[in-house]
Amino acid sequence: MTTKQLLQVATAVIINPDSPEEFLLAKRPLDRHLGGQWEFAGGKIEEGEDPEHAIVRELKEEFDIEVEVINKVCQHVYHYPEVSLDLHTFRVKIVSGDIKLLEHDAAVWVSKNEVETYLLASSNHEILQHI
């Protein structure tokens, strides 16, 4: 029997600087895993990398913004048939830069009760319970 790898992923609840009850959802490119679905931005944690460091690095790569971690929102495991994920989620605030879409097809600021109008990756539903 083979054991499926548990992929370590860091994700961010980015607070809207102009409206603190809103946070950012980003749309994954169509040619990627979960293409076209909306996510909390982030990505894979590198070998030996601290999850908080990973989220700061990913948000610089994806949006060209500098962020500061406010706190940890949650950590949970989610199993897709093709991959199992260990998702580490952090609430962050932008300290400098304006969001540039370097890797996503779109991004929107939403409040919690607006999220249901977007096709959110099912792995992310747990995160909503903690926001």
Ligand SMILES: Nc1nc2c([nH]c(=O)n2[C@@H]2O[C@H](COP(=O)(O)OP(=O)(O)OP(=O)(O)O)[C@@H](O)[C@H]2O)c(=O)[nH]1
């Ligand atoms: N970034 C991100 N990935 C998520 C979320 N939810 C979720 O299931 N994933 C999955 O976590 C995995 C890693 O995310 P990713 O593809 O963004 O990672 P990455 O930027 O490091 O990718 P790359 O190194 O292939 O360019 C993917 O399989 C992705 O579908 C989420 O909210 N944000």
